[in-house]
Amino acid sequence: MNQAIRFRRRRRSAAIRDLVRETQLTTDDLILPIFVQEGISEPVTIESMPGVVRYPEDQLAQAVQNAWQLGIKAVLLFGVSENKDDTGSDTWREDGLLARMIRTAKAAAPDMLVISDNCFCEYTSHGHCGVVCDHDVDNDKTLKNLQKQVVNCARAGVDMIAPSGMMDGMIAAIRDALDSSGYSHIPVMSYSTKFASAFYGPFRDAVDSTFKGSRNTYQMDPANGREALAESLEDEAQGADLLMVKPGTAYLDVIADIRANSALPLAVYHVSGEYAMIKAAASAGVIDEQAIVLETMLAFKRAGADLIITYYATDLAHWLTPSQAD
Ligand SMILES: [Zn+2]
Numbered sequence: 001m002n003q004a005i006r007f008r009r010r011r012r013s014a015a016i017r018d019l020v021r022e023t024q025l026t027t028d029d030l031i032l033p034i035f036v037q038e039g040i041s042e043p044v045t046i047e048s049m050p051g052v053v054r055y056p057e058d059q060l061a062q063a064v065q066n067a068w069q070l071g072i073k074a075v076l077l078f079g080v081s082e083n084k085d086d087t088g089s090d091t092w093r094e095d096g097l098l099a100r101m102i103r104t105a106k107a108a109a110p111d112m113l114v115i116s117d118n119c120f121c122e123y124t125s126h127g128h129c130g131v132v133c134d135h136d137v138d139n140d141k142t143l144k145n146l147q148k149q150v151v152n153c154a155r156a157g158v159d160m161i162a163p164s165g166m167m168d169g170m171i172a173a174i175r176d177a178l179d180s181s182g183y184s185h186i187p188v189m190s191y192s193t194k195f196a197s198a199f200y201g202p203f204r205d206a207v208d209s210t211f212k213g214s215r216n217t218y219q220m221d222p223a224n225g226r227e228a229l230a231e232s233l234e235d236e237a238q239g240a241d242l243l244m245v246k247p248g249t250a251y252l253d254v255i256a257d258i259r260a261n262s263a264l265p266l267a268v269y270h271v272s273g274e275y276a277m278i279k280a281a282a283s284a285g286v287i288d289e290q291a292i293v294l295e296t297m298l299a300f301k302r303a304g305a306d307l308i309i310t311y312y313a314t315d316l317a318h319w320l321t322p323s324q325a326d
Contacts, residue, residue, distance in 0.1 A: 023302045025294065027071040027320050031115065031267070032313035034067075035207065036060050036101050037080035048202035048276050050283070052311050054080055060101060061108035070317035074113035076162060076309055077101045080207050081123045087131055088120030092148035094155070097123075102156035115160040115189065116153045118146065118174075127211030129165040129218060136217050139167050146170060147177035154183040162244075164191040166218040166231075171238035187241035189267060192232040193254060195220045199247045199273030228254045229261060236262055245305070247271040249296060252303040259304025268300045270310040278312075290319055 010020050035054040037044060043053040055063050064075055079097040083090040090096040098116060105114045120142070121129045130142030142165065150161050161178070163170050171190050178186050196219035204211060220228060228251075232243045243262060245255050246269035258266055278296075282289035293312050300308055310316070 030313040031074040031309040033076045038082040064108040068109040076115045084125045088123035092152045099156040106157045118163040119165045143173040162189045175239040189242035190235040190240040192235035192243040193228045194246045202272035202276045255303040265306045267307040268305040275311045
């Protein structure tokens, strides 16, 4: 042993451990996803995701205000539509669910960063993320509709657009539509590297999806690391303001790789299955939930993520600011 090097000198007290800690996690890092369902009057619990609910529309304002009071500064809105059709046209209607959610959230907490999840799967009768032609999603027809959708969101007052459909060319199409409509100031956080993952299972529950097919023709193969980097770099080239990796836990290498190759802020989506597994293990009494969640979130940041989208945002806000815990 080299006697001069003793790592344990820097671990002798909490004070020195705090001083040399490389990675910090704060409430500023968190984005809370919120689900709103049309046609319900009480919150609906999501069986596979204890603690997460689908809110009726008239409780969205309160949910956003509660998050703001906890110190959460960004929410990501998902709608569960009753007005589905072949194309998801409700998403580009001024009085559609997406636009209404944005207006309600902004009115409830004007300083909250309101982000829209921009896709079609919760608004199409078939559940695919766009226009289906010959049993597959037609990329370019979907982009045309996405352009209408994002301009509708901008008109409703959204602060950031987050396209999740993994269509080729989606960032350029969105940027073009926003810029030519007077919204060049609205940033785009791309779901730039989104895998076709089994970890999304409970989300289908959350959005009440009747979807039975596969998204393998647009979401990425979990086996592909080089392509994962290429997808994000392509979105950066098209003008994305923030990049994302989804899911997180099984893809830390991808986070690190994108971090090493891009200067853009990078988000990670800690998805429904990752949440549900921790909840299930905690309720079985086999893990310390808080410790596991904090360790997972720190790992995302250590790997290179700047922001974390997580259903644990509310719990984390409590855990990270003890003065507000009770
Ligand atoms: Zn989708």
